[in-house]
Amino acid sequence: MFKGVLLCLGLLLPWSAQADPQAWQREWPQTDFSRTTVPEWRQIRSGGVPKDGIPALDAPQFVAAAKARRLKPREPVVTLEMAGVRPRAYPLRYLTWHEIVNDVVAGVPVAVTYCPLCNSAVTFDRRTAAGTLSFGVSGKLRHSDMVMYDRETQSWWQQATGTGIVGRMAGMELRTLPSWVESWQEFTARNPDGLVMAEPGWNRDYGRNPYRGYDTAKWPFLYDGSPPPHGVAPMARVVRAGHRAWPLERLAAAGEIREAGLVLSWRAGQASALDTGRLAQGRDIGSVRVRDAQGRDVAHDVMFAFAFHAFWPDGTWMLK
Incomplete structure (x- = not known):
C-alpha cells in the first residue's frame, strides 16, 4: 500500500494548497506569468519542495559498463543509443532522486528526464529556436507530473509532453529523442562496451x-x-x-x-x-x-x- 511514500522527498502537502501566480512571482521574478498555455492556474500546485529542492544533474560522469558494480541485473535504466558514440545508461536509482540529467551526447545537448509520479521517462533535445537550454526541477506539479524550468528564461515546461507552459517559452515544444527503459542486464548484454552514469556526489x-x-x-x-x-x-x-x-x-x-x-x-x-x-x-x-x-x-x-x-x-x- 502507498503509505507516506513521498515523505523523504518532502512532498507531503495539504490538498488545499492553492495556485497563486502573484506569490510565485516572488520566488520566480524572471518568469513571465503573463504568458501561459495552462487553462486554469489551479492545475499547477506545489509539490512540497522549492525550486531546485530536487537537484537536477549537469555534465554527469560515466564509467564503463563492464566495470560498474553497483547495479543489480533487473534494475531499470534509461538507455540512450546515438550514432557515433558508445551507448549510455542512466540508472533510475539516480534519476529517482534527481529527475533531470543535462548531458551532451554525440554533440547533441540532451535532457534525460524521469517523473516518478507519472512513471514518465522521456529524453529531449535541449536545442530550441531560442538557443540551447538547461533544465531544473521547479518543485511544481501539474496533473501530478513534474514541471521543469529552463535556467535561461525561467520558463516552465511540462515534463510528460516537453511543452513550454508558462513564460517566454510557453507554447514551444522540445524535440523528443528515442530512448527507453530496460533492465541493466539487457543493456549490458547488448552493449558490453557501453557506458553507465556514475553515482552522483550527493548525499x-x-x-x-x-x-x-x-x-x-x-x-x-x-x-x-x-x-x-x-x-x-x-x-x-x-x-x-x-x-x-x-x-x-x-x-x-x-x-x-x-x-x-x-x-x-x-x-x-x-x-x-x-x-x-x-x-x-x-x-x-x-x-x-x-x-x-x-x-x-x-x-x-x-x-x-x-x-x-x-x-x-x-x-x-x-x-x-
Whole structure:
C-alpha cells in the first residue's frame, strides 16, 4: 500500500494548497506569468519542495559498463543509443532522486528526464529556436507530473509532453529523442562496451525507492483530474507513442503488437522502480521497445494511464 511514500522527498502537502501566480512571482521574478498555455492556474500546485529542492544533474560522469558494480541485473535504466558514440545508461536509482540529467551526447545537448509520479521517462533535445537550454526541477506539479524550468528564461515546461507552459517559452515544444527503459542486464548484454552514469556526489540513499508501493496505489498523488476512460485503472501502465496508448498488460500478453505502422515488443526481466523499498527488488514489469516498420527506434514513453488521459485527452486508446 502507498503509505507516506513521498515523505523523504518532502512532498507531503495539504490538498488545499492553492495556485497563486502573484506569490510565485516572488520566488520566480524572471518568469513571465503573463504568458501561459495552462487553462486554469489551479492545475499547477506545489509539490512540497522549492525550486531546485530536487537537484537536477549537469555534465554527469560515466564509467564503463563492464566495470560498474553497483547495479543489480533487473534494475531499470534509461538507455540512450546515438550514432557515433558508445551507448549510455542512466540508472533510475539516480534519476529517482534527481529527475533531470543535462548531458551532451554525440554533440547533441540532451535532457534525460524521469517523473516518478507519472512513471514518465522521456529524453529531449535541449536545442530550441531560442538557443540551447538547461533544465531544473521547479518543485511544481501539474496533473501530478513534474514541471521543469529552463535556467535561461525561467520558463516552465511540462515534463510528460516537453511543452513550454508558462513564460517566454510557453507554447514551444522540445524535440523528443528515442530512448527507453530496460533492465541493466539487457543493456549490458547488448552493449558490453557501453557506458553507465556514475553515482552522483550527493548525499542520497541511491538504490532505495522513496515511492514504495506507489504503482499499486489506487489513485495518483496530488491528481484531481478525471480517471481514464474504458475502465482503465489510473495507475495501469500504458505505452505511449505520439497520441496513441497501448495498455502494457495487453502488450505483455501478446509479446509483440504490430499496429499504426509501429512494432511494439515486450520482454520480461525489468524490476518496477516504484514497488518495493529497493529498486532492484521490484516485481517484474518487463521492458518495452517501439520501432517503426524499418526497425528504427521510435520515441515513446511507458507512463501511468491517468497521465496519458490528462495530457492527451483526445488520444487514441489501443485496447484491442
